[in-house]
Amino acid sequence: MSDDEAETKQERREKKLKKKRERMSKHGKNLARVYMDAILKRLGRGK
DSSP: OHHHHHHHHHHHHHHHHHHHHHHHHHHHHHHHHHHHHHHHHHHTOOO
């Protein structure tokens, strides 16, 4: 039984890492937009 449990843990770990990578890529795009908004605001174009 311990082999099955270990495999299940590995599968769960892989899914978790995959979700984390997906979240990071989305986060990167949003973060770039935040930086762009901040720069434009400093230049006076934000208003």
